[in-house]
Amino acid sequence: MSSEAEPRVIELRSGPRDRRFDGIGAVNGGGATSALFKDYPEPQRSQILDLVFAPRFGASVSAMLVEVPGDGNSTQGSMPSHMHTPDDLGTHRGYTWWVMREAKRRNPDLSLDAVAWSAPGWVGDGEYWSQDMADYYVSWVQILREVHGLELDAIGCRNEKGVSIPFAKQLKASLEKAGFGSIALHAFDNWTPDKFDFIEDLKRDPEAAQAIDVLGGHVMYGGEGSGSSPEVRAWAEETGKPIWNTEDHVYRPGFDCLIGIVECFNENYLLHGATKVVLWYDIAGVYPVEPYPEEPAMVVAREPWSGHYAVREALWGYAHYGQFTELGWTYLHDASTVLEGGGTVVALRSETGDFSLIAETKDATGPQRLRLRIGDGLANTPITVWRSTAEEQFVHIGVIAPVDGEFEVEFAPDAVYSLSTTTGQRKGGFDDVPESRPFPFPYRDTFDGYGDAAARGFLPRYTADIAGAFELAPDPDGQGTLLRQAVPQAPHSWSPDWLPYTVIGDEAWDDYEVGVRVRLEAGETAAVMGRVNHVGTGYGFVPKCYLFELNADGTFRLLSVNGKEDKAELVGDAEQQAIIAAANDRDPGGTRVLAAASITAPAGQWRHLTLRFEGGRITGLVDGEPVLTADDATHARGMAGLLAGADNAYSTASFADLVVKATGTADPEPFTDAAAPLY
Secondary structure, eight states, X not given: OOTTXXXXXXXXXXXXXXXXXXXXXXXXXXXXXXXXXXXOOTTHHHHHHHHHHXXXXXXXXXXXXXEEOOSSOOSSOOOOOSOSSTTOXXXXXXXXXXXXXXXXXXXXXXXXXXXXXXXXXXXXXXXXXXXXXHXXXXXXXXXXXXXXXXXOOEEESOSSSOOXXXXXXXXXXXXXXXXXXXXXXXXXXXXXXXXXXXXXXXXXXXXXXXXXXXXXXXXXXXXXXXXXXXXXXXXXXXXXXXXXXEEEOOOOOHHHHHHHHHHHHHHHHHHHOEEEEEEEOXXXXXXXXXXXXXXXXXXXXXXXXTTEEEXXXXXXXXXXXXXXXXXXXXXXXXXXXXXXXXXXXXXXXXXXXXXXXXXXXXXXXXXXXXXXXXXXXXXXXXXXXXXXXXXXXXXXXXXXXXXXXXXXXXXXXXXXEEEESOOOOOOOOOSOOXXXXXXXXXXXXXXXXOSSGGGGTTOOTTOEEEESOEEEEEOTTSSSXXXXXXXXXXXXXXXXXXXXXXXXXXXXXXXXXXEEEEEOOTTOXXXXXXXXXXXXXXXXXXXXXXXXEEETTSEEEEEXXXXXXXOOOBOSOGGGHHHXXXXXXXXXXXXXXXXXXXXXXXXXXXXXXXXXXXXXXXEEEETTEEEEEEEOOSOOSOEEEEEEEETTEEOOOEEEEEEEESTTOOOOOOOOOOOOOOO
């Protein structure tokens, strides 16, 4: 549409098809997304939280969805459950409720939603859809209320893992019985084209239709048939059930991510009737080696040792909604539309008559003029205008004064606009962001200098659990604090399962040695990891690295793990072939045994394992003495890590005094940081 053509007229009026605005926001979790962010020092930690959650400052999101931690890998990593076993209850594990509390402190009106990706293996004796799982959810929301002072607004059944009508009824009944009847239940949060087919079951089952308050789905943006059909929207309107998109994605760089986020929010309402849209994910507190380490997050915060962080353009896409709307506003349906020349515009109003329009002109063919007519009950006051382009983001470009209840605006191509009768918006930011620095080397953590482990969520600094839960725990011998892999059995994992491990350090490390003291009980296995350069694709987490493994029976092995599902092959001299051949029969695909041996190693005793890299020469040392050596060039560089288990069986191994240093040098002093306790 030429800018000289007659402008398109849009009537800003309330109508019978208007719907409540249930918010826009982001997911925390679906992977251990804040594993490194939790360790940030002040003031940077508070600055990042302000940029995401503070009203009219940064993203200013109005909705938050978190993962109910369940010990299993759920994209980048895992988060510790509050119930590793049926008779275990931890009220301060991890950081999820800390992030929720800090978000809610900044915006008391923020809506809180949650759903599980994984769950502990004991749940349901192997069946996720069970009364055990309903009770597991209830125990978690009870901790939120009774310990952390948080009230959940909504909850799902499970993230992207099918449909169970009986479970939805179980969960709703369990929540109501426990005094949580006000929590809205959304289901079933799947992403496939048939994501809303369960509605046919609800039509035949009034009890189920009563239990499920919200129709939840994922990935409605960017593809035909990806969202809700007209039939689904008609039934939702008839029954009064809102449609929510409880996880969408905009995996794009730079400004393309910003404009894509606004297009996603607009199209979810215009095309699919979704009144809440939550995007994965908020703060990228993950190592670069992990899947999706930068896109699509709004803030990259992966250097707690330096305090450095970076705000992505994506954040200002959220701001174009978050700073101009509030939870509980109303979509003006008849004023929300697709623009003929390219782009979309959505209009919303408050109960008091303020209104906002959020427009994007992605791929528009030219400028477009609109004439807006302000209807009864809406404010006839000056309208502030904010714009983002590829050149500059979230800029205040002026104020429009309506004349006789009308005003005109011109939208340029490939831009985002927010127009509003509200005031007080600002482009928040901070000038004191520290410079980026590499991970400290050499590095040492004894795991014994944290004081109250509960105040840290029982998590040490800088480790990123990829699966399982590596937690600070008291030494049973009374010798202080150690690190223990606390998950005793494989969980109901969201992704294909492997073994529990945690990583730390810098993927650029090449020649170094990593050592740790290890204690195993009978039947357990543990390993020190080195040159970790891959931790999975986002669905599956078999690493690429070297392992020096110790079994409680005294067996040692040097392994190359190659992150793929092919058969292990034999490597080594003739004297090792019998041990290696037997080991290969029980190894997961992609693992090569480089060397193996056996020594006397009584269970329950501490042994010191060291994995040393000198070019292609790899050496495993026990208590300072070399026991295995191999030459291999598969992995040239990568991070350090710890693993607990073998043969697809989890081990609850204990670790102490982790050291990463140059070969042959003295151990450094233990590292300390400035991060404040979480609780």
